[in-house]
Amino acid sequence: MDATSTKQETNLFRKVLITLNEAQRRWMVGREALRRGRGGIQRMVEESGLSKPTILKGIRELRGNRKLTGEEGRVREPGGGRKPIEDHDPEITRLLEQVMEESTVGDPMSPLKWNSKSTYQVQQTLASQGHRISEDTIQRRLRKLDYSL
Numbered sequence: 001m002d003a004t005s006t007k008q009e010t011n012l013f014r015k016v017l018i019t020l021n022e023a024q025r026r027w028m029v030g031r032e033a034l035r036r037g038r039g040g041i042q043r044m045v046e047e048s049g050l051s052k053p054t055i056l057k058g059i060r061e062l063r064g065n066r067k068l069t070g071e072e073g074r075v076r077e078p079g080g081g082r083k084p085i086e087d088h089d090p091e092i093t094r095l096l097e098q099v100m101e102e103s104t105v106g107d108p109m110s111p112l113k114w115n116s117k118s119t120y121q122v123q124q125t126l127a128s129q130g131h132r133i134s135e136d137t138i139q140r141r142l143r144k145l146d147y148s149l
Helices: 003-017 022-036 040-048 052-063 092-103 119-128 135-144
Strands: none
Touching: 003 022, 003 040, 022 040, 022 052, 040 052, 092 119, 092 135, 119 135
């Protein structure tokens, strides 16, 4: 399968996923991860945008003896869940970019950016400035800023 058809398949998969509620999405992605075999979970993390723990929960639910219940709509109320870190610490994105700028290397003409600091080092730098942020959150923010991890 070439890169174009793989990208089309991913787009079709995501198009279907957005029509499902949280539980159905978990089950579908979990089923697809199982179907793909070795490395399937990681590939589904990348293709679906769901987290690994969510996919693992879907797999556990599929393999369990309980009947899958098809709740209608959302499982959580709109606005539920943890708020983005920017709501608590509006400076964090600017500071993260500043820390990354200091140690970004590579070809300036390339769209790919990479850094010589680990997420742990970035976390420690921000913590020393009084900003609490997890390594996972740093990874997510760096992906949004087009850094390759």
